[in-house]
Amino acid sequence: MTLTCDPAVKEGKGIHLNNSPSSQSGNAEEQAKRERWEEELSRVLDELCGDEEGLEEMIAAFLSELPCIRHRSALLLAEGKTAEAAREFHKLKGTLSYLAGTEERELARRAEAEARQGVLSPRGETVRELDRFLDAFDRFLRERGKKSAG
């Protein structure tokens, strides 16, 4: 099954797995994570041989596909279609393995594995943790983009 993703979702206005309040930027834990993510992006930039434009294109592509992945996985989980939701987490795992770090990849892998086993609850800890991370990472990338543009 292929779920379509409407423009509102692409802009990040779709439903998320949880509607938990986002953690505030400036928080020390998030700040430490941001520094680590920045290092990861530097690594990607190195691997692209300093191709800034390539990195920006990649981030823009990620930001455009992330809301759809989140929307689809939330919908599928809510409908109890865990095997199909697992595919979305698998895709997320693949993408995060480039842009984020091992910790985030592990989180997506856990969500995928639990979904495949049919034990991933839409309101469980794994989903909440993943949602918190994705909110923060999305914010980090968008703010970074604004800074670069400025």
Next chain:
Amino acid sequence: MLPPRQKILVAEDSLSQRVMISRHLRKWDYDVLEASDGLEALSLFRRESPSIVVTDLDMPGIDGFRLIEAIRKSEIFRTFIIVLSASDDKSSVVSALAMGADDYLVKPYHPDELEVRLSGADRVLMLQNQELLIFAMAQMVDTRSRETGAHLDRVQFFCRKLAEGLAVMGEEVVTPSWTNQLFSLAPLHDVGKIGIPDAILNKPGRLSPEEFEVMKEHVTIGADMFARIHEKTGYAPFAFARDIIRYHHEKFNGSGYPEGLSGESIPLAARIVALADVYDAISSKRVYKPAFPREVCWDIINEGRGTHFDPRMVDIFNEEESFFWSIVEEYRDFDL
């Protein structure tokens, strides 16, 4: 003018990953085609014939496994397929390779690793294209001598069947790679005919004894050519080809040419090609003779047991005669 760049198809449903993979590939000067799902990839593959495919496994439409399967079914020349997947479980790796993938990389890949794997792909494709060139070269000679169109294909199949029979008999030299080498190089057996004058090469009737002496030179002309290439390159398959070319007219009882070798002193590959070549000559139509009936072909081969041919080859032929005849019928030439 720059040489044409290698075409490579990237099948990946994640846009950001596709962007990154394509950026890397373009940096290494590949001509990149992008597909966001398996169906689009298959359609691009059929239209553009890329020589390398880099594919994800988990994709909408048709997944990477089905894509590999479909490519292997529809391709004319072998495409090098690299799987690039976030799945690191052994069963995915084994399934993908069993279905026909050539290589498997787990995400996240490091660009250096992908680049090295692509170099491997380029080497394999180069070898494959060398084989095609060898076949084209042999065909060129055959065209000049007005040998029948599918002669080389038939000889290849006969040789492979004989080699497989020898392997079953326990002949240790005959490994799968030896058989593949024989299959690739057997078409070169008459390459020396390039040096034989047209008047002799295409004479409709019997050759006079003098003309036959000239014709016999084709084995040394071809073998010398490949001996020189082997000396220059040191590449073992060229020595293998040289032996096939030089000795495929030797006879098991020592009455053949050019050296009058007998028995097992004749290289094994040449003994195989000897029977394959003769069987093809008698079972198909030539400018100087009609195609002989199946029973006559059987008799001629069996009359040569231990005299012209290695007895083991004749025994395998007898075992597999129906296969040999099916090749004759399937690849029969109609217009001469």
